[in-house]
Amino acid sequence: MSYRAVILFASLLLGGACMVIAHLAGDLEERRLAADLDQQALRLKTAFDVLQIELQHEMVSIADLLASDQDVRRLLAEAAAAVQAEGGGRGGERAAQVRETLRRRIAPQWETLHQEIGLQQIHVHLAPETTSFLRMRAPEAFGDALRRSRQLIPDVQRDGQRRSGFEIGPSYAGVRGVVPVWAPGSESGVLIGSLEVGVSFAGHVERLSGQTGVGYGVLLNQEAVVETMLETYHPPQVTGGLRGDYLLAASRPELADWLAHSRMPDYAGTYRVTRLDWQGQLFQVIRFPLRDYLGQLDAARPPVGSIIIWHNVSEPWRKLKHLRQQINGFSLAGYLVAQSLLLGVLFLLRREWQRQLDAQTADLIQLATTDALTGLFNRRYFLEQLTQQLMRLSRLHEPCALLMVDLDFFKRVNDTYGHATGDRVLQHFTAVARGALRKIDLIGRIGGEEFAVLLPGVNGQGALDAAERLRQAVADTVLKTEEDAIPITVSVGMTLLDGADRGPDAALQRADAALYQAKSAGRNRVGIALPKQPGRLPGA
Ligand SMILES: Nc1nc2c(ncn2[C@@H]2O[C@H](COP(=O)(O)OP(=O)(O)OP(=O)(O)O)[C@@H](O)[C@H]2O)c(=O)[nH]1
Incomplete structure (x- = not known):
């Protein structure tokens, strides 16, 4: 996966995570608010339920108060007798007189309760037919049997127990309390009727x-x-x-x-x-x-x-909306910070990876181009450089000399001091050669104890001087070992690169030939083999 793809993927992942977190946090707050409101809803419902129960108790208490009045009981007993004597139902004249007397008797309480607590009705009924005898709110309406429409009344008249509840009646819907009315002097004995008070919910x-x-x-x-x-x-x-x-x-x-x-x-x-x-x-x-x-x-x-x-509930919902916006803002800020950190970390990682890669590449290049023992360029790399130098020569006419250097009697060193000392001699030569040549000169180990040197920009006498300087530097030093001080010399073959050379081999062969000359002439000297072209003489 490319670096860009990694960044894109990580950013998307991070952005997605931030969005999900913000969403979940917002949802959590919303659920919290909804739960609070649900609790509040239950409290409000309970308040209403309590109000209804209080009203029911209140109605029973008021009805009890009125029904316990001896005058009311006496008048209702008279009413019951009159209605019965006058054929039941609406009754007759006598019943009407008693009704009026009863109405006047209750009127003061009715007025007060109606005005003070919004009482809707005081209703007196006769047993056992549940006949309406007097409605304080509508005194003209009486005589109807309430058994069908008003279950509270027959229930109270059946067992003499007080009852309360919400009921819809012919003239109003409200909370009612119904209590029994007993015949005077017969407490809980003879039930002559019932008395009801009721109130609407409105007030x-x-x-x-x-x-x-x-x-x-x-x-x-x-x-x-x-x-x-x-x-x-x-x-x-x-x-x-x-x-x-x-x-x-x-x-x-x-x-x-x-x-x-x-x-x-x-x-x-x-x-x-x-x-x-x-x-x-x-x-x-x-x-x-x-x-x-x-x-x-x-x-x-x-x-x-x-x-x-x-x-x-606009305010809490507005606050929730605001909170959601804040959460989104925080989440965006968090995303940006995390994104910056991520980019920073990825950048540092990438730099480190690049550094390691460069180091490994450099190691590989080093391995591929240099000789392990001396650290000089190996044969393959040297030949590449030689080829390029030839091309440069043909294009830019930049002169270049080639030296072939071979340690003299090196086999003897090996044979005398051992292979390890031989290796040290090769390293020693490398150090001396580096000191004797310029930085831009390219030294390669092209065989066991055979080296080659490219001298860019050098022609004729310059090349000869460099070869001689190298030879002399080697000859002037000895390798000191624990056993001995080993003198070393080299033979050098010098040639110049020629634009007519087709490849490196021609130059190498000339340098080899020059080296052979030097060896043949007694070693520790420089041989010369120039291209066979006019104007290419040493010092030219
Ligand atoms: N110690 C060591 N010896 C090597 C290495 N590569 C080649 N040699 C030895 O170098 C020696 C080369 O010997 P010859 O080719 O006979 O050349 P010489 O003894 O230097 O004689 P001349 O070149 O004629 O002066 C051989 O003994 C090889 O074993 C190396 O990496 N380390």
Whole structure:
């Protein structure tokens, strides 16, 4: 894989990792907020449930207070007797007189409770037929049997136990408390009727809304309303269709707007928490079923309506959005820092790899071009250089001399002192030759004890001088070993490169011939073999 591909891959990996981390962190925050809001939703629902229980208790207490009044009990006993004497049902004249007396007797309490706590009704019924005897809210409506529509009343009249719950009645839907009314002097003995007080949710959801700062509303199902309530008393219908809703109470105006604009989230009759975008604000909407008295006794009965609680959650969601942006910003900054570090590390690694590669290449070149014993160029490399020099000569006419150098009687050295000393002699010669020649001169070991030297830019006498200088330098030194001081001499064959030379062999042969001359002439001397061309004489 190329370096660029590695960087691209690593960057993509890093970028991907940063994006995933940012996404996960944002999701985690969102889940946290959603969990907080769910908890809050449950607390708000509980507050409503507690309100309903409190109202139920309150209604039973008020009903108890009224039903324990001796006048009320006496009048109801009279009413029961009158109605019975006058044929039951609505009763007659006597019953009407008792009704009026009873109404006047209860009127002060009714006025006060109606105004102070929003009491909707005080309702007195006769046993055992559950006949309505007096409705304080509508004194003109009486005589109807309540057994069918109002289950609380027959239940209380059946066993004399106090009961409470939400019920939809002909004239209002509310939380009611029903208590038995016993005949005077027959405590828990003869039950003559029952007394009910009830209150609507309206004022109470407003009170609760004021305490908690959230909106509360109560919706009634169309079926439940149409089946039980007199049309005059229907609450406003806010949605159409067969299963339309009637708005019984709402502490804030938004609910009616949402219903009117069909913006309410889907609701399948169970506890549900949803969010609703409305006029640039985000609301959390909690909705759960409203069960009436019978529904509380029997969970299989359909709810009669639903409770809606809502509150504005724009601020926490705005904060979450802001937090997500911050997380993305941090993640981008982290990515850039990590990317820079990665690039830096990769750059350093690459530099180190390159350095090692260069060193290995240099080692390989060294191995391929030099002789291990002397460190001089080997035969192959020297011949390459000689070939190039010939080309340069033919192109640029740059002169060049070639020396062939051979150690004299080297076999004798080997034979006398051993091969290792022979090796040292070869190294010794190398050092002396390097000292005697110029830096640009190229020395190669082309055979066992045979060396060649290229002298670029040198012609005629210069070459001869260099050869002589080399020969003399070798002759002037001895190799000191533990056993002896070994004198060394060399014979040198000198030639000049010639533009007419086809390859290195011709020059080498001339140099060899010159060397042979030197050997033949007694060694430790320089032989010369010039190209056979005019103007190529030594010193020319
Ligand atoms: N120690 C050592 N000896 C080598 C090496 N390469 C070649 N030789 C020896 O060099 C000697 C060359 O001997 P000859 O060719 O007879 O030449 P000479 O003895 O120098 O005689 P002349 O060249 O005629 O003066 C042989 O004994 C080789 O074994 C080497 O790398 N190390």
